[in-house]
Amino acid sequence: MPEKVKSRRATSKTRKGSSERDNHKKYRCKRINGSKTKTPGIIANSLFALTLGEKSGIEVSMHQQCNDVFVDSENGIEEIYYDLLETLQNSLKLYTGEGSNFDPYKSGMSLDTSILYIINAFKNNILPTGFELNIDHNNKSGYHFTIYNEIETVGYWMSFEIKPIVKKLWRTNVPLHEFFIVFLKSFMYETGIQNWYNGGLGYAEYAVEEHMEEWENFEGDFDSYEKSEKERRKRLATVWEYEHGEVKQYQKIISSATAIPVEELLQELSRFNKRNNIVKWMYEACEFIKIGGSIYDFIYEEAISEDYNEEGVRFEQQATFIWDSKDIYSITEEEVLDAEAQGCGVQNAFLNIHISKNTESIDWSNLEKLSTWVNKLEDLNESYIKLINSITRR
Numbered sequence: 070m071p072e073k074v075k076s077r078r079a080t081s082k083t084r085k086g087s088s089e090r091d092n093h094k095k096y097r098c099k100r101i102n103g104s105k106t107k108t109p110g111i112i113a114n115s116l117f118a119l120t121l122g123e124k125s126g127i128e129v130s131m132h133q134q135c136n137d138v139f140v141d142s143e144n145g146i147e148e149i150y151y152d153l154l155e156t157l158q159n160s161l162k163l164y165t166g167e168g169s170n171f172d173p174y175k176s177g178m179s180l181d182t183s184i185l186y187i188i189n190a191f192k193n194n195i196l197p198t199g200f201e202l203n204i205d206h207n208n209k210s211g212y213h214f215t216i217y218n219e220i221e222t223v224g225y226w227m228s229f230e231i232k233p234i235v236k237k238l239w240r241t242n243v244p245l246h247e248f249f250i251v252f253l254k255s256f257m258y259e260t261g262i263q264n265w266y267n268g269g270l271g272y273a274e275y276a277v278e279e280h281m282e283e284w285e286n287f288e289g290d291f292d293s294y295e296k297s298e299k300e301r302r303k304r305l306a307t308v309w310e311y312e313h314g315e316v317k318q319y320q321k322i323i324s325s326a327t328a329i330p331v332e333e334l335l336q337e338l339s340r341f342n343k344r345n346n347i348v349k350w351m352y353e354a355c356e357f358i359k360i361g362g363s364i365y366d367f368i369y370e371e372a373i374s375e376d377y378n379e380e381g382v383r384f385e386q387q388a389t390f391i392w393d394s395k396d397i398y399s400i401t402e403e404e405v406l407d408a409e410a411q412g413c414g415v416q417n418a419f420l421n422i423h424i425s426k427n428t429e430s431i432d433w434s435n436l437e438k439l440s441t442w443v444n445k446l447e448d449l450n451e452s453y454i455k456l457i458n459s460i461t462r463r
Contacts, residue, residue: 152212155426213425220418227388227450258328261363266320269389273402331358369419380413
């Protein structure tokens with residue numbers, strides 16, 4: 070139940086080719102929010118002194134919908150009240166170290182006013198600055214609070230092209246090549262960013278398979294039969310490479326590598342020349358890993374359903390490790406993402422944390438760092454593109 074619905078945002082281009090991307094920083098419009106909630110320290114007994122002020126959007130929504138939302142619930146509106154009361158009590162203990170047994174419903178308030186009281190108590194005393202509040206439900210935690218921060222994404226496909234780097238390292242520095250494989254596996258494991266063989270080219274895999282037969286008859290796209298035949302053979306060779314050749318071999322090598330913690334990555338990285346541009350980028354990437362979190366910390370299904378009707382390019386689709394930016398798979402994926410972006414828009418990232426009566430710990434101090442994750446990923450991708458351009462420059 071978001072306080073307000075955001076419009077879907079379209080983009081003119083999801084990504085430029087890695088060898089020609091303009092690294093100019095795009096202007097980003099500031100999102101207009103209501104007043105920011107501060108996070109003062111409290112003691113549990115101060116709940117007794119709280120009063121209900123003017124109802125916010127979420128409170129009004131809660132009040133208007135409470136009779137409809139719970140018609141399928143055996144316990145009706147009481148279920149949400151007791152779940153949220155336990156959630157608030159647990160949140161206070163996690164946040165302050167002190168508990169509270171105050172029960173506004175038992176104290177004589179009406180049930181709906183008691184629920185709004187709990188919402189206000191959470192918003193005024195726990196909700197971090199810059200975050201918004203939802204009430205969600207799942208079978209495991211029941212009704213619970215979700216705090217979230219919508220973060221605008223860059224609006225193009227952040228691809229990390231592997232082929233130029235592994236080719237260069239195999240020719241010039243085999244030990245660094247071997248370490249780069251371990252680094253890739255570790256980075257993917259820590260960040261959750263997909264690659265070409267585990268879903269990152271999902272559209273392309275389907276589209277290429279569907280259109281292979283059409284490649285026999287696309288002479289009209291070229292000046293001559295010779296050119297069309299050359300392109301057809303090139304595409305079929307690429308498919309073979311992905312299924313049986315070099316690309317498949319690197320898939321197996323990366324898949325079988327063992328991910329190691331960032332501290333070990335840094336220790337191993339120190340053995341290599343720090344002036345090497347690839348090494349420099351891996352140091353930058355290690356600093357990004359140290360922020361913590363993964364791309365899936367920014368996927369909030371309830372908000373996506375409300376704000377985007379589950380349409381648009383999802384955030385996890387906006388970053389991918391690819392093999393070759395110029396092959397038929399990467400080109401096809403880019404084209405489909407572009408079409409999706411033009412038709413339905415690009416979904417923003419939503420840093421979200423679910424807090425329930427069963428939550429055992431919350432790293433409040435890391436929220437500020439996690440809020441920088443998306444922008445830092447964009448910066449990391451820009452520096453990677455510069456690295457690739459320096460390697461492939463003729």
